[in-house]
Amino acid sequence: MSQLTEIAANPYADELAAAKKAVSLAARLCQRVQQGILQSDIQSKADRTPVTVADYGSQVLISLVLKKELLSHSFSMVAEEDSEDLRKDDAQQILEHITSLVNETIANDDSYNMSLSKEDVLAALDGGKSEGGPSGRHWILDPIDGTKGFIRGDQYAVALGLLDEGKVVLGVLGCPNLPSKSTNKHNGSSSGDQVGSLYFATIGCGAKVQALEGSEPQKITICSRDLTSSIAEKLGVQAPPVRMDSQAKYAALAQGDGAIYLRFSGKGYKERVWDHAAGSIIVTEAGGMVKDASGNDLDFSKGRYLDRDRGIIATNRYLMPMVLKAVQEAIDEEQ
Numbered sequence: 001m002s003q004l005t006e007i008a009a010n011p012y013a014d015e016l017a018a019a020k021k022a023v024s025l026a027a028r029l030c031q032r033v034q035q036g037i038l039q040s041d042i043q044s045k046a047d048r049t050p051v052t053v054a055d056y057g058s059q060v061l062i063s064l065v066l067k068k069e070l071l072s073h074s075f076s077m078v079a080e081e082d083s084e085d086l087r088k089d090d091a092q093q094i095l096e097h098i099t100s101l102v103n104e105t106i107a108n109d110d111s112y113n114m115s116l117s118k119e120d121v122l123a124a125l126d127g128g129k130s131e132g133g134p135s136g137r138h139w140i141l142d143p144i145d146g147t148k149g150f151i152r153g154d155q156y157a158v159a160l161g162l163l164d165e166g167k168v169v170l171g172v173l174g175c176p177n178l179p180s181k182s183t184n185k186h187n188g189s190s191s192g193d194q195v196g197s198l199y200f201a202t203i204g205c206g207a208k209v210q211a212l213e214g215s216e217p218q219k220i221t222i223c224s225r226d227l228t229s230s231i232a233e234k235l236g237v238q239a240p241p242v243r244m245d246s247q248a249k250y251a252a253l254a255q256g257d258g259a260i261y262l263r264f265s266g267k268g269y270k271e272r273v274w275d276h277a278a279g280s281i282i283v284t285e286a287g288g289m290v291k292d293a294s295g296n297d298l299d300f301s302k303g304r305y306l307d308r309d310r311g312i313i314a315t316n317r318y319l320m321p322m323v324l325k326a327v328q329e330a331i332d333e334e335q
């Protein structure tokens with residue numbers, strides 16, 4: 001396909017390029033912080049979940065890059081973090097630290113010649129206060145998904161999605177600690193050598209992966225195990241479930257590293273849109289399906305929360321009916 005036809009076939013090509021650039025830059029900041037994270041880089045939010053200087057820095061960089069790259073479009077973003085805690089008197093030092101992290105990351109990249117003040121940082125964070133909803137375009141951002149994993153030195157993801165008229169049309173997942181089969185193959189290195197992958201998908205155009213540091217994008221597909229091979233597996237050796245923080249789980253599933261992702265949070269917990277937007281489109285564009293426990297598609301058009309039934313299931317189209325049936329039986333038994 002010529003480049004021209006490819007651009008014509010993807011109406012979100014500009015947005016995708018901007019989103020990939022934004023996530024890559026933010027991932028660089030996160031990698032640097034994770035390598036030398038200190039207790040003073042970590043704060044506790046009002047809901048008692050952790051947030052770090054990298055969560056804030058990532059959100060600032062992404063909002064900045066999207067605005068710079070997509071000048072002509074109106075800007076609305078639904079993002080996890082805000083500036084409230086950083087405006088308190090005792091947060092001045094951490095705000096200064098975030099500001100210098102952001103400025104150093106920009107300076108090391110050469111793309112933009114600018115320097116942010118503390119006020120700019122606070123304002124950029126508050127650019128993520130949109131309520132989203134069913135009309136217009138809204139970016140959906142989780143600047144670090146899996147902050148707990150990030151702090152531990154494990155998996156995390158920088159997750160950016162685009163909602164258009166209530167539907168997720170684009171997703172980018174930066175997974176600095178996730179090895180990618182495709183980029184390994186491409187670089188001829190043995191498994192595990194090439195970590196740091198950038199996954200992306202736009203609606204109707206499939207899902208791809210490339211190395212975070214840049215490489216030729218490779219198409220990814222979900223594993224195609226059907227019922228027969230799955231039953232065979234049950235009779236033989238059963239691989240233990242893999243526990244992994246963040247939407248890196250969606251990315252791993254999309255590249256065929258597992259067959260089923262089940263997520264059942266405690267009763268009363270309402271899932272946030274930014275925890276699923278990017279991951280779910282990458283799985284569906286890799287040929288998979290993402291449903292709630294009742295078998296409905298996830299509805300991202302209701303604001304900052306996924307206003308849906310308990311539980312999320314992601315798998316391939318052969319296994320989905322069987323998994324849904326098992327999930328529904330388990331829920332019935334519990335009640």
Ligand SMILES: Nc1ncnc2c1ncn2[C@@H]1O[C@H](COP(=O)(O)O)[C@@H](OP(=O)(O)O)[C@H]1O
Nearest residue numbers: 142144145146147148244245246265266269275
């Ligand atoms: N009680 C709870 N039940 C389910 N999810 C929760 C939760 N408390 C927080 N979360 C969400 O789970 C996300 C991490 O998912 P995972 O467990 O797959 O790593 C967190 O994202 P952040 O790390 O971006 O805050 C947070 O939004």
Ligand SMILES: [Mg+2]
Nearest residue numbers: 049050080147
């Ligand atoms: Mg969080």
Ligand SMILES: [Mg+2]
Nearest residue numbers: 142145146275
């Ligand atoms: Mg999250």
Ligand SMILES: [Mg+2]
Nearest residue numbers: 080142144145
């Ligand atoms: Mg987060």
